[in-house]
Amino acid sequence: MTESLEKFALNKNINKQGLIHKVGLIGCGDIGQQVARIVSQSGIDVVFVEINPRQVENAMKKINLQLDGVINHWGLTQGDKRIILSRIRGTVDYEDIRDCNLIIEVISSNDPLNERIVMFKKLENYVSDQTVITSSVSTLMITDIAAAMKHPERALALNFITSPAKVRIVEIVCGLQTNEQSHQTVQRFAKMINKEAITVNESPGSVSTRLIVTLINEACNTLMEGVSTVENIDTIMKRGFGMQHGPFELADRIGLDKVLRYMEQLYQEFGLSTFKASPLIKRLVRARNYGIYTSKGFYLYDAAGQKIGMNVSATQINTSNNNF
Numbered sequence: 001m002t003e004s005l006e007k008f009a010l011n012k013n014i015n016k017q018g019l020i021h022k023v024g025l026i027g028c029g030d031i032g033q034q035v036a037r038i039v040s041q042s043g044i045d046v047v048f049v050e051i052n053p054r055q056v057e058n059a060m061k062k063i064n065l066q067l068d069g070v071i072n073h074w075g076l077t078q079g080d081k082r083i084i085l086s087r088i089r090g091t092v093d094y095e096d097i098r099d100c101n102l103i104i105e106v107i108s109s110n111d112p113l114n115e116r117i118v119m120f121k122k123l124e125n126y127v128s129d130q131t132v133i134t135s136s137v138s139t140l141m142i143t144d145i146a147a148a149m150k151h152p153e154r155a156l157a158l159n160f161i162t163s164p165a166k167v168r169i170v171e172i173v174c175g176l177q178t179n180e181q182s183h184q185t186v187q188r189f190a191k192m193i194n195k196e197a198i199t200v201n202e203s204p205g206s207v208s209t210r211l212i213v214t215l216i217n218e219a220c221n222t223l224m225e226g227v228s229t230v231e232n233i234d235t236i237m238k239r240g241f242g243m244q245h246g247p248f249e250l251a252d253r254i255g256l257d258k259v260l261r262y263m264e265q266l267y268q269e270f271g272l273s274t275f276k277a278s279p280l281i282k283r284l285v286r287a288r289n290y291g292i293y294t295s296k297g298f299y300l301y302d303a304a305g306q307k308i309g310m311n312v313s314a315t316q317i318n319t320s321n322n323n324f
Contacts, residue, residue, distance in 0.1 A: 020044055020189045024097035024127075026119065027107035028059035028090065030255075030293055031136060034164040035104060037063060040087040041080075042193045047089045047096050056090035063088065065304050066165075094126045102189055103127060104158060105135045112261070113140055117148045124150055132182045134158035138209040138258075139265040141202055143175040153179040156186055161208050162253045166244060171206050172199045204269045205262065212250060213262050213275070219247035220278035223312075230298050230312055248298040249307075251281075252291035260285050284312070 023039050025032050025048035036046045036059075050056045067081045076084075089096075097103065103123055109115040116135060123133055133149075134156045135142060146152035157173035170190050174183055183199070190197035200206050205213070219233050228236070234246020251259050259281060266275040284290075284297065291297035292305045300309040 020102050020185075020192060022047070022100045022102075023189075024049065024100035024103045026103065026105040026123070028055070029106065029108055030062075030253075031160055031162075031164060032106040033059055033063050033066060035106065035160055036088050037066060037084060038165060038193050038195075040084045043087075044192065045087050045089075047091060047100065049091055049094060049097060051092065053092060056092065060085075060088070060090055069304060069306075094122070097123075098126055098128075100127060101131050102185065103131060103133045105133070106160075108258075112137070112265075113144060116140070116145050120145055120149055120155065130154075132156065132185045134186060136160060139205045139262045139269070141175070141204065142173055143177070143202060146175045146177060152177040154182045156182060157202075157206075158186060159206060159208060162250060163245075168194075169196045169198055171208055172197050173202050173206055174199065175202060205266050209262055210266065212247075212254075213259055213266065216247045216251045216259055217263065217275075217278050217281070219251075220280045223248075224278070224280055230310065248312075252297035252299055252301075255291050255293060256281055256284050256297055257290045280312075 022045040025036055025046060028036060028048040028050055032048060036048055039046045048056075048059065050059060063085070067076060067084060070076045071078065071081060105116065105119060105123075107115070107119065116137065120133060120135070127133070129151055132154050135145060136159060137145070137157050138159060142155055142157040143152075146155035149155060152175065155175055156178050157171070157175075159171035159173070161167045161169065161171065172183070172186055172190070187197045187199075204210075215237075219237075222228065222233060223230060227233075230248050234248050237243045237246045245253060260277050263275050263277040263281070266272075267277075287296075288294060289296040289311060292301050295301045295303075296311050298310075298312045299307045300311050302308050
């Protein structure tokens with residue numbers, strides 16, 4: 001008696017066990033690039049969708065630079081880099097995500113809620129009914145986004161905390177209609193990429209965003225009062241409390257425009273002065289000093305995102321307090 005080779009096919013076994021074999025990323029900015037690296041390094045194929053070929057090319061260049069940075073610190077070999085890049089592909093065609101069994105949306109948006117609602121409805125036209133669709137929303141409610149979907153039960157929030165390549169956890173937020181199968185799929189995925197999945201109850205900002213923007217805001221207030229400098233405040237929080245990055249470094253990594261948007265959304269939701277953004281944050285955003293991806297924030301950065309100097313000094317704060 002003979003048996004079909006299909007019985008032993010690798011992809012068939014993976015699907016049967018409910019594992020993830022291909023991930024689709026919608027958007028490939030700073031967070032998307034790091035997520036692509038993490039997923040690929042875990043042996044999973046990644047396809048990311050960007051709005052035009054130039055954005056695809058830019059994302060791949062930045063992923064190359066990030067990998068070179070890891071190699072320079074003895075974290076990878078050139079062979080590792082080639083393998084990682086071989087699993088990452090960029091595209092502008094949504095048809096290329098049809099065979100993905102997990103989608104992670106990481107778009108940057110001027111109208112976060114409405115644009116994500118439109119995006120999730122669009123994604124359902126391309127992926128199967130079993131594909132789990134997640135969003136990196138930080139201050140929005142996944143229930144609001146999922147409500148417009150044909151299958152809201154497969155939508156979750158999957159929050160990769162800055163910086164995803166170094167942080168060992170991910171936050172998972174289930175919506176009102178999220179089913180347990182989708183929840184378990186995302187938990188399995190987290191294990192596959194060597195992250196600890198922490199499920200939290202649905203609330204604007206979850207845990208990480210609500211607490212970190214409050215810290216950043218209070219650090220700005222402390223700086224404006226002249227208590228200490230940007231560097232000293234960051235050093236105290238890192239060496240005194242074991243933080244990977246100080247509050248100003250974190251703000252630059254997140255993006256000050258995003259920090260401001262998160263705070264405005266939380267302030268609108270809760271109406272608490274805790275979430276009223278510091279004038280210093282607003283001033284930097286007006287100047288388009290958003291952080292690492294504009295090479296200027298609280299610090300100055302080179303093309304590879306390495307800190308090269310200060311952008312906000314005590315003198316600037318003291319001489320410009322009346323201009324906020």
